[in-house]
Amino acid sequence: MILFKKNNTVLCLTFLFMLNVSLHAQVSDLAWKKSKTILTNIKQTSFKNKTYNILDFGAQPIAKQDNTQAITKAINTCSKNGGGKVIIPKGKFFTGPIHLDNNVNLHLEEGAELAFSTNSKDYPIVQTSFEGTECMNYSPLIYAFQKTNIAVTGKGTLNGQASEDNWWKWVGKDHKSIPGEPSQNDPENRDRLVSIAEENIPVSKRIFGENHYLRPNFVEFFECNTALIEGITITNAPFWIIHPMKSKNITIDGVTVASHGPNNDGCDPEYCENVWIKNCTFNTGDDCIAIKSGRDGDGRRVNMPSKNILIQNCKMIDGHGGVVIGSEISGGVNNVFVENCTMDSPNLDRAIRIKTNSKRGGVIENIFVRNCEVGTVKECVLKLNMFYAIYGDQSGSFIPTIRNIYLENIKVKNGGKYAILANGYEESPIENVGFKNVTIDKVENDFSLKNVKNLQITNTTINGKKIENQ
Template identity: 45%
Template structure:
């Protein structure tokens, strides 16, 4: 990365929370890229903006007191770009911070990324019923993928009501996100997709809308998530590898993922693998994490179904401290969404839990395999579950050691 340093205010950005700073930020990034790369600085203040697209060798740095406040107008996120919506490739609204095919890019600093999503903007798209919601577009996208429609022809955006993600990097190398607070996302918050060598460090995610997963490394290789805090409306961390037909078409696993020293508060799961597992997930380590909230449904979770397929293997959780969770401490469920039969039963094997402790939950274990796809080789070593409110559920599991 080069040594250039510029401020967006030098290119006309105004910190009044009203002036559209999209063009000024793009000009700043373009100027630094032309000189070989460097840092684009967001000074203290609130800057109203549309989508931000990073280029090679750019560090977008938010100083303490800086807020990037993203527009609530969907038209500001046009033209559409290549993206992935819930595990299926398509063209859709631009994510708020986006890069495709870039190298050596970063988001750093002590500032705030505010997506401005609420029940009247973005979140209402999925909560509305019938044609007013996102259901028709979701069905159209899934049907197109199943029929083998080329990705270039899966075009959504205006009128479709498929929400954009917040931070999405597609097919990028050497990615760093560090120090920031991210809040109020339309849906998935941090979504590295088909990326390699990713570090997400000391980030706080506070976002409680629908499908507001905190971090979703999908079909990535070599990912470190460390020192982060997640308080979310869906899974805190969910490792993924594509959905159904599209996941099998692309067929890229998510592999070599390390999660350390994170704090999980509210969410559907603390550390989750799935449910989009079609490309496979392997070589995952989660250690020294703390999870505690009555609004955290499950702590450690693997979820898939015989529609998904994929091999999930070589997963290690160790030194995980869990206070209160609403449902299971450990869940491996291959009947996600109550789907118990299908042509692509997943394979789940070689899963180890060491020194996992929990104060209170419903069951300690909810392990549900399938007759044609039993869960194999699950090991619990030096684990302690203090006050469980219900009995374990264990079905179609081979080689359970506890």
């Protein structure tokens, strides 16, 4: 059974997902019809035809001049007057964090650059999250909290100025502290946040920030509705780069992400509904796109799946994975559609990846991928893993569910070690995985499968050999 959920109504489309071409076609056709419905339901931003140039509020593209107050004043004035565009003109403007307001489009003209402070003391404490756990921590570099109809657009650049000399060094080496260096891995920092979240301490009392070394997200829309990020280039991020959080109706169009720092995921929709990611390029130090829904007990507390997510015409270069779901996935994910994407780099580990474990749990279902071209991946084309582990032992009592993963019309030139690498639980096998019209060349092994139920292979060729149903 495949479940499509919308507005708390469950529409049940019952398929037997049997081993024949006709039912495969029915599953695919009905799923992609659903994707068109989702697309028509995503609300788009609309702004008044009125502009507010930050130069008129005292901003100057002068080295070391802090333009935070000028940009803030322009945004506040724009919003109070009913909205419009706040213009960042050509030039390099140094700034601290920028907080958006209702009906404001922060627009970077071609040649404009916002260079963000690397002094952690410039970032006030706000409600945010770190690696899937809500907390009070440093403001994201661009932040909106409970706002409607907002945007960041244009042909300019957002430069977080992160490097090994500032934000990035807080991660330590191999997730371990370096003696004498500030680190997120000290016991009172990241581990404490995870611990107090498991104790269900209120978010308002999970206060971190200065001297706790939990890096801020770059662009975060928190509990927002109807938002757009379009055209811009983002580089040198402290941490996760585009992070819609508990938000609806998010469009990310034509964005270029080029940032290779630690945990530099390109785009992480978390607890989000109706998300459209299109025409983007991701060249990252971590996952290109990673769909999330909270970590462990905090994700179960929020209990909000990410759903109805469309990814179209994107290019993935370096990264741990092209399109990834997890690992902060306790609230679950459903109805993800990926089409017409290219993925290619000797530094891209996997094309499609789902990662969870028995601390995370979560139900991950209804993932559809079609019409994609993959050049080179290191490890595998499709990885489904219920035993993902980092930061030590990640076993618990919340056994995850992964089901209804369907790839069709996929061409892979160099598939790495495995076409499919899948590891499920005996009591919760990975269910209903389909390959249709898939061609994979130069791969070391066809499949590595543990506790996988109902793998269906149709018209698929691996290393020049046609593969039969498993």
